[in-house]
Amino acid sequence: MDFFLFCLAFLTFSNFSTLHALPPNIVFILADDYGFHDIGYHNNDIIKTPNLDALASAGVKLENYYVQPICTPTRSQLMSGKYQIHTGLQHGIIWPPQPNCLPLGDPTLADKLTQAGYDSHITGKWHLGFYKKACWPTNRGFKSFLGYLAGSEDYVTHSRGYVFNSEHWHGLDFRDDLEPASNYSSIYSTHVFAQRAQQVIEQHDKQKPLFLYVPFQAVHGPLEVPDSYREPYMFIADKNRQIYAGMTTCMDEAVGNITDTLKKEGLWSNTVFIFSTDNGGQILDGGNNWPLRGWKGSLWEGGTHGVGFVTSPLLPAEVQGTVNRELIHVSDWYPTLVEGIAGWNLNGTKLDGYNVWDTISQGVPSPRIELLHNIDPEGAPPLQDGRLAPPSMTSPSSNYDTSTCNFTFPSAFNVSIRAAIRYKDWKLITGNPGVGSWIPPPESGLEPVVPIVPKGKCVWLFNIADDPYEVFDLSDEQGDVLQFLLDRLYAYQKGAVPVNYPDPDSRANPALHNNTWDSWE
Numbered sequence: 001m002d003f004f005l006f007c008l009a010f011l012t013f014s015n016f017s018t019l020h021a022l023p024p025n026i027v028f029i030l031a032d033d034y035g036f037h038d039i040g041y042h043n044n045d046i047i048k049t050p051n052l053d054a055l056a057s058a059g060v061k062l063e064n065y066y067v068q069p070i071c072t073p074t075r076s077q078l079m080s081g082k083y084q085i086h087t088g089l090q091h092g093i094i095w096p097p098q099p100n101c102l103p104l105g106d107p108t109l110a111d112k113l114t115q116a117g118y119d120s121h122i123t124g125k126w127h128l129g130f131y132k133k134a135c136w137p138t139n140r141g142f143k144s145f146l147g148y149l150a151g152s153e154d155y156v157t158h159s160r161g162y163v164f165n166s167e168h169w170h171g172l173d174f175r176d177d178l179e180p181a182s183n184y185s186s187i188y189s190t191h192v193f194a195q196r197a198q199q200v201i202e203q204h205d206k207q208k209p210l211f212l213y214v215p216f217q218a219v220h221g222p223l224e225v226p227d228s229y230r231e232p233y234m235f236i237a238d239k240n241r242q243i244y245a246g247m248t249t250c251m252d253e254a255v256g257n258i259t260d261t262l263k264k265e266g267l268w269s270n271t272v273f274i275f276s277t278d279n280g281g282q283i284l285d286g287g288n289n290w291p292l293r294g295w296k297g298s299l300w301e302g303g304t305h306g307v308g309f310v311t312s313p314l315l316p317a318e319v320q321g322t323v324n325r326e327l328i329h330v331s332d333w334y335p336t337l338v339e340g341i342a343g344w345n346l347n348g349t350k351l352d353g354y355n356v357w358d359t360i361s362q363g364v365p366s367p368r369i370e371l372l373h374n375i376d377p378e379g380a381p382p383l384q385d386g387r388l389a390p391p392s393m394t395s396p397s398s399n400y401d402t403s404t405c406n407f408t409f410p411s412a413f414n415v416s417i418r419a420a421i422r423y424k425d426w427k428l429i430t431g432n433p434g435v436g437s438w439i440p441p442p443e444s445g446l447e448p449v450v451p452i453v454p455k456g457k458c459v460w461l462f463n464i465a466d467d468p469y470e471v472f473d474l475s476d477e478q479g480d481v482l483q484f485l486l487d488r489l490y491a492y493q494k495g496a497v498p499v500n501y502p503d504p505d506s507r508a509n510p511a512l513h514n515n516t517w518d519s520w521e
């Protein structure tokens with residue numbers, strides 16, 4: 001056989017075999033406000049997470065893994081593969097009456113996987129905007145949606161309030177595809193989403209690959225859990241922590257139910273299972289990130305250094321049961337899932353994420369050496385879900401006032417701006433990073449450590465590999481590194497799109513939509 005014919009035969013054979021081997025199913029679980037400290041394998045012997053621990057122990061634990069400090073930003077990067085400076089979502093979350101959503105021009109992760117032949121389903125929290133129907137998950141690549149559109153609500157009634165110009169609004173936020181679903185209003189959301197995920201798996205056409213995205217409501221506030229999950233934790237004196245622990249164990253049980261169903265349906269052997277938090281734990285709602293500094297909403301590690309792991313029988317034996325310390329970011333999932341796992345083409349879509357599949361599955365160095373945490377020119381940090389931390393947990397907020405910024409180092413980048421960037425082991429923070437205290441878990445009996453933040457301080461530099469808890473600020477000692485990182489921030493800033501953070505719209509009032517949260521354009 002001549003060489004050409006040999007090649008032809010080989011190509012034909014390999015095409016034939018790929019026709020018959022389906023790309024892996026992908027199950028992506030996103031926990032909400034789940035703290036770095038709050039999983040068994042992070043030295044937590046109080047909160048029980050047996051299913052998550054077992055899954056992580058059989059897979060690859062990501063221990064240099066980053067997410068964004070709050071909900072919408074992380075979800076936007078997961079679904080777009082882009083930094084917020086490229087989607088206009090730099091500032092805060094999307095509040096229910098804001099006419100805003102993940103920009104409609106570009107394909108979402110679900111669009112791409114659907115193009116690649118997947119059936120894509122979502123059950124849980126969307127939080128990427130809903131002011132017009134084009135923004136809704138079933139118009140963004142998902143075949144089905146059971147869940148809620150905004151950022152938080154009651155776990156059982158599935159309704160939420162909002163104060164608009166001192167008017168109190170209230171409405172159901174729960175949908176089955178596009179339709180309001182009021183018949184779930186006595187069922188705890190973790191049970192609803194687990195059951196729907198199981199149903200999707202059971203009814204899935206096994207001739208096609210499945211993409212199942214489960215962004216749980218758990219373990220975000222409000223603190224609510226059925227009594228049976230709380231009972232094992234009555235010994236925890238801190239009431240928030242006690243309920244949060246029960247919510248976490250319920251979520252862990254839900255994950256166990258979902259993976260059991262994948263096994264029962266014969267899908268597990270060809271499934272890649274990914275677990276991630278969306279941001280750091282919320283201290284004011286029972287979450288904890290000890291020993292990291294700061295928490296949800298801040299640019300400190302406690303806001304951004306997330307819990308995450310990947311597990312799959314498809315992973316080579318050499319990496320099963322290992323810890324991966326390569327730099328990986330939530331924006332990396334888009335190309336990793338599309339190119340790395342589904343074997344599909346990005347077709348020129350310009351992304352900020354990297355395909356890190358070889359890093360996860362073979363342990364090769366991450367293609368990512370730099371990570372823009374964010375540049376938020378709107379300045380003031382979002383409040384902690386509308387609340388301020390108690391004085392016992394934070395330095396005087398006036399000390400974070402960036403108008404008193406006394407930084408004199410020559411810099412094209414305006415260091416009053418809230419921003420952070422990582423390059424290899426170095427991390428630079430500018431502006432007001434948010435609360436930077438070290439908060440031990442309440443059950444430890446240790447006291448919070450509140451740093452002294454001098455008035456006017458607005459630049460911090462850390463070597464995260466040597467100093468993962470951000471104790472030793474090196475901004476006075478490492479001028480060259482400082483200069484380099486400030487220049488990098490300036491370069492990113494020049495390529496940023498304007499912030500899109502529109503005023504709330506009175507047409508969003510649920511009273512105008514049969515007491516549901518609905519689109520209004």
Ligand SMILES: *[C@@H]1O[C@H](CO)[C@@H](O)[C@H](O)[C@H]1NC(C)=O
Pocket residue numbers: 181183184
């Ligand atoms: C709610 O109603 C929908 C539509 O009739 C149905 O498919 C679903 O099973 C119901 N769910 C519950 C929990 O009653």
Ligand SMILES: *[C@@H]1O[C@H](CO)[C@@H](O)[C@H](O)[C@H]1NC(C)=O
Pocket residue numbers: 190191194195250251253254257
């Ligand atoms: C898990 O499945 C069991 C058995 O069906 C059920 O009793 C339990 O409520 C489920 N838990 C969750 C969180 O879905």
Ligand SMILES: *[C@@H]1O[C@H](CO)[C@@H](O)[C@H](O)[C@H]1NC(C)=O
Pocket residue numbers: 115347
């Ligand atoms: C790739 O992009 C081109 C140009 O945008 C488009 O015409 C084509 O349909 C795309 N192909 C796939 C497979 O997405």
Ligand SMILES: *[C@@H]1O[C@H](CO)[C@@H](O)[C@H](O)[C@H]1NC(C)=O
Pocket residue numbers: 406407408409454455456457
């Ligand atoms: C800013 O002021 C604080 C407190 O006075 C001081 O610790 C810090 O070194 C000053 N920074 C610069 C760059 O002057």
Ligand SMILES: *[C@@H]1O[C@H](CO)[C@@H](O)[C@H](O)[C@H]1NC(C)=O
Pocket residue numbers: 377378379414415416417
């Ligand atoms: C720097 O940014 C701050 C906060 O956004 C702004 O108030 C200030 O005017 C800026 N300074 C300069 C020189 O642009």
Ligand SMILES: *[C@@H]1O[C@H](CO)[C@@H](O)[C@H](O)[C@H]1NC(C)=O
Pocket residue numbers: 182514
């Ligand atoms: C309004 O909502 C109720 C359930 O809360 C439903 O029974 C009714 O059909 C809805 N009306 C319209 C016009 O959609």
